[in-house]
Amino acid sequence: MTQTSFGPQLSARGLTRRYGPFLAVDDVDLDLAAGDRHALIGPNGAGKSTLLNLLAGTIRPTAGQVVLAGRDITRTRPVRRARLGLSRTFQTPAVLESLTALDNLVVAAWRHTGTHTAWRPARRRTLAARGLHRLDEVGLGDHAHTPARELSHGQRRLLEIAGALTANPAVLLLDEPAAGLADHDLTLLLDALRRLPAQTAVLLVEHNQDVVTTLAHTVTVLHHGRVLATGTPHAIHTHPAVAEVYLGTPHGTG
Template structure:
């Protein structure tokens, strides 16, 4: 778990012009998920500022996915609480959390493969439109400056008329992130966004996430530690469902407990 040269870090534009940064956007306290006698997650706490990136890493079975599921409403915690934007949302369903500004991206790219790149963006902009209504009224849903800018920054503007199914896997991941950002989330949860990407696609996806962290808070589960070091201002390390270490990447990378947890294993979940 060697640290990279700090000069290689991706620059993250963080908005400091608001007093909202003085209080956390997300506060997780004593979160526990138990299945019978098995603790998938035990007494885990963390907090996220309104901007920037917080990464969660750990060996197999660490509880990373369980933590993500509990925060985003897919798993009901046995104990503890989740506070989002000052409101206790522990018992909220995923759809209600999504409407409040929490957006989650899964390991498998979630796009409409039979629609064009443009129409995938229109679906995001339409939000509540279904595919049938989109296809009958898509001319009325313009892309707007923000969508056009994101298409240009990711290079997807060159393929905007093509079916999403015909994109490379890396381009599909970029498209998914672009459509997610068009929802204007306050908290963006990314579950292993680099999973399955070719080496040449990783820098583009990393760059887009870094830019996203300048406009919202990003909670990232990622097994690629080079990416974690580039992106995260704070890192939480889980092992066996418990909090093992927390700090900057350099601090957790030099923690003997963290180094021991990774001996002979990987950082995937």
């Protein structure tokens, strides 16, 4: 998908994270335009989750810049980034296990508004109605009143994604959304991600190549914290350097 005339929704320039002598992320440039479906792949330890955390604001960069919709957010806290239109999920689903699925979404929606308004019944009913719609979208409508701790791992994953969507984000960062999912839950996940608003830019870190091929328009490969290659899923699959470092196939074979 081509970039809009308004520039990227999210961009990184020279993004670097150093831990002593170790460069976890090394001078990475990345652009996400409205509607992009962009996958970030690479071997374990390549820097994928660190890059996602830098974009989300969970950790601060050693160098470089992050810009969201034209605004420099390099030093902006994660909560503020969420209110500006950037949502994310984690490798381990982050849900409030003592609350029902629906109440998880009500709390998420309330937090995203940034309001200090009292917890009024009318406001809760409005947010609950929206939450029920979100649960239906991810296939959890029948579990609205089920405590999150009683949901399967895959269902908690879907619930977390629904919570991230309550803010109607311009950019959604997904950290290994398919990790640990059974086939049924994976089908629900793919269906939910296909139904994302067309204008939402999505960056997902993912090891499941079927998910990458199904969802992504563009794939970026990280290796030792640096961008090794960026292209379509087909171009990346046939890229000789990617085959050598990521797929374990030497140049000139297969």
